[in-house]
Amino acid sequence: xxxxxxxxxxxxxxxxxxxxxxxxxxxxxxxxxxxxxxxxxxxxxxxxxxxxxxxxxxxxxxxxxxxxxxxxxxxxxxxxxxxxxxxxxxxxxxxxxxxxxxxxxxxxxxxxxxxxxxxxxxxxxxxxxxxxxxxxxxxxxxxxxxxxxxxxxxxxxxxxxxxxxxxxxxxxxxxxxx
Amino acid sequence: xxxxxxxxxxxxxxxxxxxxxxxxxxxxxxxxxxxxxxxxxxxxxxxxxxxxxxxxxxxxxxxxxxxxxxxxxxxxxxxxxxxxxxxxxxxxxxxxxxxxxxxxxxxxxxxxxxxxxxxxxxxxxxxxxxxxxxxxxxxxxxxxxxxxxxxxxxxxxxxxxxxxxxxxxxxxxxxxxx
Numbered sequence: 001x002x003x004x005x006x007x008x009x010x011x012x013x014x015x016x017x018x019x020x021x022x023x024x025x026x027x028x029x030x031x032x033x034x035x036x037x038x039x040x041x042x043x044x045x046x047x048x049x050x051x052x053x054x055x056x057x058x059x060x061x062x063x064x065x066x067x068x069x070x071x072x073x074x075x076x077x078x079x080x081x082x083x084x085x086x087x088x089x090x091x092x093x094x095x096x097x098x099x100x101x102x103x104x105x106x107x108x109x110x111x112x113x114x115x116x117x118x119x120x121x122x123x124x125x126x127x128x129x130x131x132x133x134x135x136x137x138x139x140x141x142x143x144x145x146x147x148x149x150x151x152x153x154x155x156x157x158x159x160x161x162x163x164x165x166x167x168x169x170x171x172x173x174x175x176x177x178x
Numbered sequence: 179x180x181x182x183x184x185x186x187x188x189x190x191x192x193x194x195x196x197x198x199x200x201x202x203x204x205x206x207x208x209x210x211x212x213x214x215x216x217x218x219x220x221x222x223x224x225x226x227x228x229x230x231x232x233x234x235x236x237x238x239x240x241x242x243x244x245x246x247x248x249x250x251x252x253x254x255x256x257x258x259x260x261x262x263x264x265x266x267x268x269x270x271x272x273x274x275x276x277x278x279x280x281x282x283x284x285x286x287x288x289x290x291x292x293x294x295x296x297x298x299x300x301x302x303x304x305x306x307x308x309x310x311x312x313x314x315x316x317x318x319x320x321x322x323x324x325x326x327x328x329x330x331x332x333x334x335x336x337x338x339x340x341x342x343x344x345x346x347x348x349x350x351x352x353x354x355x356x
Binding site (some may be wrong): 012013014025124134136138139140141142143147148149150151152153154155157158159161162164168169170174177 | 318337339350
């Protein structure tokens with residue numbers, strides 16, 4: 001089975017976006033010139049899994065940012081047509097995390113980038129996340145969409161490395177324990 | 179006015195205790211021998227403010243752990259008698275954060291340790307926290323009592339320092355910005 005990998009930024013209070021999805025608190029001029037390792041992370045990734053929320057947020061970008069195949073897990077989008085510009089780049093499916101990983105394995109993927117709050121939570125619950133790079137932005141935004149959610153059990157990680165950047169972003173790398 | 183200071187540990191998902199208040203996930207044999215700086219922090223503190231939840235949790239310890247005066251902010255406890263063993267060590271009051279800080283100023287305090295989720299949140303909202311030491315334990319517990327809550331606005335911090343300990347605890351020191 002492929003391994004799942006998280007690379008995500010949160011506010012100090014654990015939000016990945018404001019309630020309306022906006023990321024203005026995340027994008028700071030302080031970050032200019034800092035390499036937070038996203039490009040290096042993406043080079044080692046074979047496929048990306050995300051939910052509808054993340055997909056629609058990315059659709060609003062000026063251009064499609066991914067060179068790797070993207071699988072969007074969504075009951076609502078499954079069976080609808082992928083926009084012509086994204087043919088060959090995006091697939092929609094209504095699958096469990098386990099089924100999605102099996103599907104990606106059949107397509108030759110070994111490392112899968114798992115993105116978006118609900119999808120990260122579902123893959124964590126199903127034990128499909130091997131490691132996480134979590135970057136904390138030093139601001140409390142008070143409300144928004146959470147990175148983490150109910151787990152049903154403790155999920156322990158071992159800490160591999162933390163790097164603090166001049167902007168105040170603190171990035172920690174965790175591996176699933178055991 | 180005195181300055182407010184936070185020194186607290188949270189799970190990776192931002193909880194300071196389980197729903198029933200238990201801290202078993204926090205206390206790890208891995209931590210033995212690690213100095214997370216609590217004693218040094220406490221030496222510079224003149225008084226402690228906490229809510230009823232934290233007070234009752236601390237009451238359950240084998241012995242009262244604080245050598246500094248403790249002010250418990252609680253509608254329910256205000257006007258009730260402090261246990262005889264804690265006379266001179268603890269006071270109960272029903273005060274706003276601002277009034278509590280003014281009260282502590284009159285008692286000569288200049289640095290106040292602000293502890294417990296709801297009390298930290300109230301002091302943050304009122305702009306009374308100067309800095310925070312937040313220690314992250316590398317485990318998701320999925321549910322519990324939150325360190326942070328609604329803020330009504332963005333509250334930005336500058337990052338001063340992060341230390342990663344062999345146990346996996348990652349401790350970051352933040353100062354209120356501006």
